Amino acid sequence: MIFTKRQIEIIDASKDLIGEKGVQNLTIKNLAKKMSFTEPALYRHFKDKTQILNGLLLFHRKAIKNGVFKILDSDKNALEKIEAVLKFKFAHIEKNPALVMVIFSETSFQYCSVLSKVVRKILDQRKKKIISLIENGQNEGNIRTDINSQQLATIVLGGIRTTILSWRLSGFESDLKAEGEKLWETLEILFKK
Amino acid sequence: MIFTKRQIEIIDASKDLIGEKGVQNLTIKNLAKKMSFTEPALYRHFKDKTQILNGLLLFHRKAIKNGVFKILDSDKNALEKIEAVLKFKFAHIEKNPALVMVIFSETSFQYCSVLSKVVRKILDQRKKKIISLIENGQNEGNIRTDINSQQLATIVLGGIRTTILSWRLSGFESDLKAEGEKLWETLEILFKK
DNA sequence: AAAGTTAGTTAGTGTTTACTAACTTTTTAT
DNA sequence: ATAAAAAGTTAGTAAACACTAACTAACTTT
Numbered sequence: 208m209i210f211t212k213r214q215i216e217i218i219d220a221s222k223d224l225i226g227e228k229g230v231q232n233l234t235i236k237n238l239a240k241k242m243s244f245t246e247p248a249l250y251r252h253f254k255d256k257t258q259i260l261n262g263l264l265l266f267h268r269k270a271i272k273n274g275v276f277k278i279l280d281s282d283k284n285a286l287e288k289i290e291a292v293l294k295f296k297f298a299h300i301e302k303n304p305a306l307v308m309v310i311f312s313e314t315s316f317q318y319c320s321v322l323s324k325v326v327r328k329i330l331d332q333r334k335k336k337i338i339s340l341i342e343n344g345q346n347e348g349n350i351r352t353d354i355n356s357q358q359l360a361t362i363v364l365g366g367i368r369t370t371i372l373s374w375r376l377s378g379f380e381s382d383l384k385a386e387g388e389k390l391w392e393t394l395e396i397l398f399k400k
Numbered sequence: 401m402i403f404t405k406r407q408i409e410i411i412d413a414s415k416d417l418i419g420e421k422g423v424q425n426l427t428i429k430n431l432a433k434k435m436s437f438t439e440p441a442l443y444r445h446f447k448d449k450t451q452i453l454n455g456l457l458l459f460h461r462k463a464i465k466n467g468v469f470k471i472l473d474s475d476k477n478a479l480e481k482i483e484a485v486l487k488f489k490f491a492h493i494e495k496n497p498a499l500v501m502v503i504f505s506e507t508s509f510q511y512c513s514v515l516s517k518v519v520r521k522i523l524d525q526r527k528k529k530i531i532s533l534i535e536n537g538q539n540e541g542n543i544r545t546d547i548n549s550q551q552l553a554t555i556v557l558g559g560i561r562t563t564i565l566s567w568r569l570s571g572f573e574s575d576l577k578a579e580g581e582k583l584w585e586t587l588e589i590l591f592k593k
Numbered sequence: 594a595a596a597g598t599t600a601g602t603t604a605g606t607g608t609t610t611a612c613t614a615a616c617t618t619t620t621t622a623t
Numbered sequence: 624a625t626a627a628a629a630a631g632t633t634a635g636t637a638a639a640c641a642c643t644a645a646c647t648a649a650c651t652t653t
Contacts, residue, residue, distance in 0.1 A: 213630085228511050235611060244631065247613075251630055256611065311504075327569055358586040361566075365558025372561075373554075376520055393551040397590050406600085428641060440643075441601055449641065 208265050213252050217242060218263050225263075226305025230312045233260070257321055260309075264325045267306055271299060275336065285344035286398070289337070290391055293367065297387035300371060304379050307371055337363050344398070351400045359398065366390045401458050406445050410435060411456050418456075419498025423505045426453070450514055453502075457518045460499055464492060468529065478537035479591070482530070483584055486560065490580035493564060497572050500564055530556050537591070544593045552591065559583045 210218070220241040224233045235256060239246040253259045278291045300307055310329075316322035337360045344350035350359070370390050374383045403411065413434040417426045428449060432439040446452045471484045493500055503522075509515035530553045537543035543552070563583050567576045 232511070234609080236609080245633080246611085247633090248631055250612070330565075330569065354586050354589055358582060361562050361583065362555060362559055362586065362590070365560070365562035366555055367558070368561055368565075369554050369558035372523075376523065389551060390554065393547050393555065396547055397555070427639080429639080437600090438602060439641085440603090443642070444600055 208262075210262065210266060211252070214262060215266070217249065217252055217259060218266050221259055221263050222267075222303065222305040222309075224305075225308045226303075229308055257319060260316075260322055261325060263309065264322070264329065267303070267309075268325075268329055271296070274299065279336075279340075284349060285340050285347055286349045286395070289340050289344065289363070290395070292336075292340070293363075293387060293391055293394075294384075296367065297370075297383055301383045304375075307375055311372070311375070334360055334364060341398075348400065350398045362397070363394060366394060401455075403455065403459060404445065407455060408459070410442065410445055410452060411459050414452055414456050415460075415496065415498040415502075418501045419496075422501055450512060453509075453515055454518060456502065457515070457522065460496070460502075461518075461522055464489070467492065472529075472533075477542060478533050478540055479542045479588070482533050482537065482556070483588070485529075485533070486556075486584055486587075487577075487580060489560065490563075490576055494576045497568075500568055504565070504568070527553055527557060534591075541593065543591050555590070556587060559587060 217238065220238055221233055224237055224241060233256075235246050235249060238259070239249055242249070249259075253262065274295050275292055278288055278295060281288070281291070283291065310326070316326055338356045341350055341356040341359050341363075345352045345356065367390070370386050371383070374381050374386065410431065413431055414426055417430055417434060426449075428439050428442060431452070432442055435442070442452075446455065467488050468485055471481055471488060474481070474484070476484065503519075509519055531549045534543055534549040534552050534556075538545045538549065560583070563579050564576070567574050567579065
């Protein structure tokens with residue numbers, strides 16, 4: 208999927224709207240106002256509202272994917288890679304608080320099949336990546352092997368999610384990066400052989 | 401807060417509607433249909449829609465609170481109590497899948513101050529309880545003390561949340577209780593001194 | 594038996610929603 | 624320079640939304 212300039216502008220505006228007041232703040236009216244043109248103009252660029260949200264998800268998925276790929280391709284060991292991925296994600300999210308709102312809105316998307324599929328795919332791939340990193344770490348001898356990779360991945364993902372949730376509930380005022388560091392310290396101790 | 405019979409029936413119907421198709425499926429129209437009476441009749445029992453959702457949250461909060469209190473009052477040690485609380489929660493949620501949808505909808509409530517306060521309070525109290533249980537366990541010498549209770553609580557809550565999320569994304573078809581058991585096994589190993 | 598209360602009804606309001614048809618302006622290609 | 628395509632406009636639609644006014648049947652209280 209490739210986006211035009213205008214489409215990216217619209218995706219960006221959508222992200223801002225959601226970041227300001229949640230998914231229900233993303234209406235065609237508000238979006239048009241933010242873009243300072245009229246509502247029908249939006250339909251020149253996206254078939255319907257679902258496609259805008261779909262675009263938002265795909266666009267940022269690509270951004271995150273690129274960041275994560277660089278880390279995976281580096282010559283760090285698995286444990287260091289997990290740390291780097293974690294830090295990258297917290298940094299990306301701190302810069303784009305709106306994304307959290309989107310990710311946390313799986314519920315709202317659940318009965319829009321197009322969107323729920325995308326969200327599911329994102330979460331699924333993320334889990335797979337973490338699992339394989341953990342397995343690498345176990346093979347390298349840096350991560351304990353008395354708990355299987357699947358379970359350890361649950362712990363990692365859970366830690367990330369809870370940390371982000373706390374940040375959101377604090378009104379984005381707590382220091383997400385600092386909390387992320389703390390989380391990593393904990394995970395490192397728990398995971399070491 | 402005390403509820404009439406009819407209010408509880410309405411709360412129950414709301415829970416079902418949300419469970420079927422998410423929060424956005426809870427409309428006055430659908431609710432009236434499910435109750436098989438007309439829309440205005442609902443307003444004899446609740447001031448507005450927000451109060452219905454509020455009622456739903458409070459009603460189930462009470463149910464969970466009662467269950468958890470029994471566990472806290474028992475003569476188990478802290479580690480056993482954490483295990484019992486975990487299992488109780490997974491069991492309660494397996495029986496009331498709709499509740500998950502509500503809990504996972506914090507985002508949708510975030511900009512309705514009444515509801516966001518309630519959700520926040522629920523999550524906050526839950527965290528506090530887990531933290532104090534962990535501290536008890538640390539004092540009893542059953543839980544490692546090289547990681548502070550706050551961080552360990554993040555891990556517990558994260559594990560719960562991720563497990564429930566996976567279950568939901570599986571369309572409520574995976575075995576939540578079994579996944580809960582696995583989670584506990586993992587936590588037990590990780591937490592032991 | 595009269596008066597009041599509770600819990601329902603019918604019929605409707607105003608607002609917001611996503612979206613469209615028809616027209617105009619601007620940009621691009623030849 | 625002109626034709627075509629792209630990107631905007633105005634004016635509107637139908638459907639969904641939460642909610643209300645006015646009325647009534649059926650109980651309860653006194």
